[in-house]
Amino acid sequence: MSRATKIVATLGPASSSPDVLERMIRAGVDVVRLNFSHGKAQDHIDRALLVREVAQRAGREVAIMADLQGPKIRVGKFAEGKVQLENGQPFVLDAQRTELGDIHGVGLDYKELPRDVKPGDTLLLNDGLIVLTVTAVKGEQVHTTVKIGGELSNNKGINKQGGGLTAPALTAKDMDDIKTAMSLQADYVAVSFPKNATDMEMARQLCNVAGEAHRHRPALIAKIERSEAIPVLDAILKASDGIMVARGDLAVEVGNAAVPALQKRMIKMAREMDKVVITATQMMESMIVNPVPTRAEVSDVANAVLDGTDAVMLSAETAAGKYPVETIEQMAAIAIEAEHAEDVSLDADFTNKQFGRIDQSIAMGALFTAHHLGCKAIIALTESGSTALWMSRHKIHVPIYALTAQRLSQRKMALYRNVRPILIPSMTDRDEALKMAERQLVERGVLMPGDTYAITCGEPMGHPGGTNMLKVCEVR
Known part of the structure; x- marks a missing residue:
């Protein structure tokens, strides 16, 4: 897979059959979104089980994101509809x-x-x-x-207009839905309409408590769709694992014209703070009914990719549209073309930057070395996925292969830009692990004799946050 930007696809009536879902995953879906605004708890549990089963059949690991409904700020019903x-x-x-x-x-x-x-x-x-x-x-x-x-x-x-509605971000329904999301072990939970960091901290506490019985802790995505969230974006980012540029409600509150600049600002901030970012809403809207996107939609997706978004998201296009598989294929093709045009400015990224942690310094050293040596790949042996996340915050035309023994880490890394997560057996012998890592990539056709690659790991192995070694190798 040569694409760095990930694709999030919403499941719905158009994409719930095993055949269509498998074709979507094979076409390039990295994360599936379960929209908790629709359907019952059992519907989401059944879909999650189907995703795990179909992904395994397709030979890929796909992350699951549970998207909470949030407050229902809506009009009621009409006599005639x-x-x-x-x-x-x-x-x-x-x-x-x-x-x-x-x-x-x-x-x-x-x-x-x-x-x-x-x-x-x-x-x-x-x-x-x-x-x-x-x-x-x-x-x-x-x-x-x-x-x-x-x-x-x-x-x-x-x-x-301008914001100011006092509805809490987390409703009683959301609290029940969090329990459902933890029972199906959703890798990400997206929180709708957060106004501040406190909303995200409360969501994390609820997720951790509900996940205790399942020994599961998800990553949290803050959906930025209220104007009140913009002035406190820094604090919301610190309290979250990532953000979603939810351009629908956000555009209504701040005005359509303000959204493109806000999108660029949010993507830049997220990357600088080592958080993931998803760009969403109407990206391929016309493909709900048409087999090809408009030129404007192609430019929209490409610009989000060029801005550095981790993922681009599809909503009704895959949930209810006529062409869910074709939409994935088109989005993947656009992302690949845009990535070819990216400027790599690693040297500028590291100018005057200080690293206070050994593992973060090793990650940055791997990027710098692989870029200047023209390495074919970067391999990160990682427990938590942090090393791969740090590497993914910088644009580099060298694929990052994150090898982990932790299934949850593998699934979370499915959202990280330019990271290909691979599950491996748990190993404590460093030399054996290094040999196994090279063998994995040779068997996948990524590396060939004569290719160089950079590899990072921690010694002793098996400790999160312990990355302390960088090695440059040549395949014999």
Whole structure:
């Protein structure tokens, strides 16, 4: 596999059959996303079991990401399923309304809305396609005037321009879903709508407690989709293992025009802080119904790759689209072409940079050496995957093979850019481990006689964080 950028694919009705799922994995899926906004607990458990089974059949290890729903900030249901709102008409959002909605107003799933808004605020419904201006708040009723009308149907989302909705990131449903995610041993848990580091710290505590019975600790991804998260992005990153640039809700809150620059900033920050980053939302949207992407979508995916994202994510394209396998194939091809055009600036990356840890220094030394010697591969013998993560934060056109005896580490590394994780038997003899590592890559056709490669490991072996050796070898 010559592609460095990873692909996250959402499972759904279009991708739940064993045949389609296997074809998707063979086409290049590295991480599957289980969307907990839809389906029951058993549905997710069954899909996770299917993923593990199919991935094994395909000869690849695929990570599983459980994506929590978060707070339901939505309108209620309409008597006829939808209404057509006209510019200038009044419309009431009523937190106490129990009857179905009509052209004059609708109930709310989010009962706190009347306390979160004031006259003059702008509310954006259905991903910003409908715009309402708040004119008055009377008890539990939010009176508005339609600024931009259109069709409004059941359960469409509500955002407040500029942010400010007080809904907690973790709901009672999320807490139950975390228990389900731990029972199926999800490798990543994505937290929706976090406003600050405290939200992520609470999610981690809940995951660790729920995972105790299964001896499982997942990595946490913060989905950046609230405007309040932007000023405290540094703290959220520190409290997380990675972030998702969730461009849908984020664009509604901060405005479409602000998102591209924010995306670049978030990817850069994540890489500098040794965190992973996923770029998501509408990346190949047209392929829900069309067999090829638009030119704009090709550029969008390519630009995320050139920015250095670890992964690009597909949502409805693979969950409900007509061409899930073809979408994966197209995305993989775009990523490979973009990577060919990347500039490698390792020397500049290391200028004036100090490393306080031996294992991190070894990882950086391996990158520098492999780049300047023209090594065919970098091999990291790793327990936790930290060495491979540090290496993956820098662009280098040398593939990184992370060999680990820990299944969880292998699966987590499936998301790391330019890292190919391989499960190996646990070994304590350093020399035997080094021989086995070379043999693994020769058997896979990665290395041939005469090729040079850099290899890192720790001595004594088997201790997380113990990488202290770098060796450059030539295949005999």
